[in-house]
Amino acid sequence: MSLDDLMGPQPATQPAPPTSVGRKLGRVLTLALCGLVAGIVVAASAFPAVGITGLTAKAASDSFQNLPNDLAKPFIPQTSKLYDANGNYITSFYDENRTNIKIDQVPKIMQDAMVAAEDQRFYEHRGVDPNGILRAALANKSAGGTKQGASTLTQQYVKMVLQYSAKTKEEREKATAPTAARKIREIRYAIAVEKELDKKQILEHYLNMAFFGNRAHGIWSASKAYFNKEPKDLTLGEAALLAGLVQSPTEYNPAVGDGKAAKERRNYVLDRMLDQEFITKKQAEAAEKEDIVLNPQSEPRKCENAPDKERYGFYCSYFVEWWKENPAFGKTARERLQKLERGGYHITTAYNPEVNDAAQAAVDKQVSRENRFMVGVVLIEPPTGRVVGMANNRTFSIEENAGGKKYPNTTIPLLTGTESSPGYQAGSTFKMFSMLSALEHGLPLSYKRNSPQKYASRFPNGGGGATACSRGGRAVYCPSNYPGAPQGDQTMWSGFGQSINTYFIQLEEATNVGPVVEMSERMGVKLRGEDGKAIKANPESFASFTLGTAQVMPIDMASAYATLANRGVYCEPTPLKAILDSNGKPQPYANPNCKKAIEPDIADAATDAARCPVGQTAHGDCGKAVTAASVGSELQRPVAGKTGTTDNNNAAWFVGYTPDLAAAAVKVNPDRPSENVGDTNDPIQVFKDTMKTALANTPPTEFVPPTEGRINGDQSGIPNVTGATPEDAKSQLEAAGFRAKVNPDQVSSEQPAGRVAHTTPGADQDAPRGSTVEIFISNGKKPSDESEPTNPDSGGGSAPRHGEPPGQSRRGR
DSSP states (O other): OOOOOOOOSOOOOOOOOOOOHHHHHHHHHHHHHHHHHHHHHHHHHTTTOOOOOOHEEEEEEETTTTOOOOHHSOOOOOOOOETTTTEEEEEESSEEEEEEEEGGGSSSSHHHHHHHHTTTTTTSSSSSOHHHHHHHHHHHHHHHHHOOOOOOOHHHHHHHHHHHOOOOOOHHHHOOOHHHHHHHHHHHHHHHHHHHHHHHHHHHHHHHHHOSSSBBBBBHHHHHHHHHSSSOOHHHHHHHHHHHTTTTTTTTTTTTTTTTHHHHHHHEEEEEEHHTTTTTTHHHHHHHHSOOOOOOOOOSGHHHHTTTTHHHHHHHHHHHHHHHOOGGGGGSSHHHHHHHHHBEEOOOOOOOHHHHHHHHHHHHHHHHTOOSEEEEEEEEEETTTTEEEEEESSSSSSOOOOOOOOOEEEOOOOTTTOOSSSEEEEEEGGGHHHHHHHTTOOOOOOOOOOOOOOOSSBBBBOOOOEEEEEEEEEEEOBBOOOOOOOOOEOOOOHHHTTOOOOHHHHHHHOOOHHHHHHHHHTTTTOHHHHHHHHHHOOGGGGGGGGOOHHHHOHHHHHHHHHHHHTTEEEHHHHHEEEEEOOSSSSGGGOOOEEEEEOOHHHHHHHHHHTTTTOOOOOSSSSSSSOOOHHHHHHHSSOOEEEEEEEEGGGOOOOEOOOOOEEEEEEEEOOTTTTTTTSTTTHHHHHHHHHHHHHHTOOOOOOOOOHHHHHHHHEEEOOOTTTTTTHHHHHHHHHHHTEEEOOSSSSOSSOOOOTTTTEEEOOOOOOEETTOEEEEEEEEEEOOOOOSSOOOSSOOOOOOOOTOTTTTTOOOOO
């Protein structure tokens, strides 16, 4: 007979019927072994430092003092719960549904019921019950198998902790192996535990760890799962029923079958409570007569099962993806998710119900859920980066859609993105990054460039089509403005306000594409997917970047423009407002993670230009063809922003901000991104309606005006270097305070070959010190009419987007 046969509760194989001699010998051996076990237990209780070598070498090798830390302070997996900014419950995350509570929150009848059901001598023994071992040994021998267990509450607690603390398969098997070694280890640890913890602490841990069936771990979850009440509100009969479940949660589950076994087990516990004088006979009889009345409550798990997933689903999903990508929570996505499902966090998100309701109403006003085009908006608080809302015309659901459609039901992160869902082309909203790069390189808002309808850039275009033309005998990229766009000299104000493509191509050339790409990332754009990798690896091959050919998500653009609203300080987007650990201690994960992306005066200057598209007054001429004048007039507060459309109106955007709130709205067919979206004003209207409601109770805040240096720069006249050698021209220009750059393409000119034909900006014009003057070298040929576009002021351009079909001219506004 093994020690497990003596102590239980592991099932044993039924032995063959013993012979008469065998029966007599068995009785002798049983008594002898019982005496041996009892002696070990008594000795261990009296002398905790004594080894128990001889029974099993491994078990005996550890001393009584070698107590794992987990036994004194166990880590018990708990449920994490998610709330909105107003404290409304969203959903839960758990591996095991458990919420730990203090013993003082557990009523005495529940404590007494558990002791009566599992360990009637709990308050008398010192971790191991010798009487119980002998009683169980005799009972099990008489029954011919394991019918009665002798593990105390403390031993059961030790076993549960060893299981939870196991980090390897070997450790898990060791914690549950039906061996004498395991039982002896439990005995030794139980005795040691009782020297570290008092009875209340042990019972508290036990009640929080025990499994009660119905996915309920711990007494709090069990009370909710079966009766939808807190433990403090349990009746005597309910407490007895729950205590009886621990021995066999499946067999005694009252929700299964007719509940007869559950009632018998409950009454057994009540009888034991009476035996121990925890209750009176009258109380026991009354409780035993009661029917079992259940009011089961299932704890929601994950975003898909949130009670109000219609409202919170997409935001909840964003939160989970954010958590899984955050290295603060672990080395891998799996580790991070495990921390969420086991950490017992109380998480308050930044989700603002009032703001989000305004956004959802604005979206619903424009399009229905059955519209194949997705219209969505993301809102960010500039000073913190907190994502306060997101809304779209889709339903967060895993249910199949009728007719094989991919909408309205979906769980795809249409507004926040992943590597496999990188986003949509953002059109002219990307012009902001070229403007910021130019400002950072010293060019002022008043920087003037002649901007024709079609511009022959210096960037190659090997794809041909409408975007290609010839320059100097080679095919180059030739972007165009939208039909009817103003031409001639433009500044940053008028170029941004009227969305002049050919102006921003030249701005991009002044700094090169790389700094523009880098600027977008500094401001908060995430370039995802294969396209994003290609752009970052070789930016100079993607000079159409300024026209918004990269794929991005609304959360990226809202974040980037929020950085402007925050005067150049980028705050990483976060769904968190506050987070407490399982002990109620605030955690730092919700603190804003902010850093300076650009100088404040650069952000202020860009904001001044960004007031042009919305029809508000700036410190320069915005032009007469601004793209979203209704935004400024309707909001009646300082606001800035930019429209964005792509070729063929495949996507439409509006990204805007006040000092208090930034938002990015988009319209696109996510399933067919190349489809024309029709009315491109929907994002503008969504932005206006959302902001009007969301900011109704927020007093207007003024933007900081641009400095004189950012408006006009340190102006100086450009020397006339026409006819000079390139080396002499560079020396003269640099001596005057300018940067000099020789254009690689030679041009027709009255000047001899190899001499300077002209510069851009031209001789005797004023330009800001530190800005770049481009030198053009003569090829010795007289000027003649050519089929290629002429650029009175030559400058930058943009390369076709990687994989862009021929014929796309990027005329978006």
